[in-house]
Amino acid sequence: MDTSKVKNALQDLIIRLQDAEKGFSEIDKATSIMPLKKWLTIYSKERHEMHKALEIQMTLLGGDADVKTSFLGDLHRAFIDIKINSVSYDGEFNAIVTEIERGSTRLIEDYTKVIDEVQMPSSIKDILISQRNKIRYELTQMQELKHELESVEA
Secondary structure, three states: OOHHHHHHHHHHHHHHHHHHHHHHHHHHHHOOOHHHHHHHHHHHHHHHHHHHHHHHHHHHOOOOOOOOOOHHHHHHHHHHHHHHHOOOHHHHHHHHHHHHHHHHHHHHHHHHHHHHHOOOOHHHHHHHHHHHHHHHHHHHHHHHHHHHHHHHHO
């Protein structure tokens, strides 16, 4: 097992989780859609807890996590701000959920790649699988909320 590969993979996930945490928090502040605000608050806190758990694993491997957002994450949040501000109230929900779906799907893909391609201690792999499953579940919940609200509007 190459410890540096494990640390690099964890660092990449920490940054992605930090991007997601900040994104959820910013969208929560920007929207007035109450059912969505509840989920955004929950998701933001969960992404924070997830990257904290990975930071602990990084420390146990002898590394120091660099907790920051990425340039692409910053750019994506700016895009979301523009998108939210340029749509009607009715379109705001779909715009936000579409971006959450896109980001969550990408994060699940990132986790899957690390789990499948990086040799690591089983304790770390178990954490990553658990976190990925939580993100999958949350994505399903968000999609169900979207369908519920769409059926109410119809």
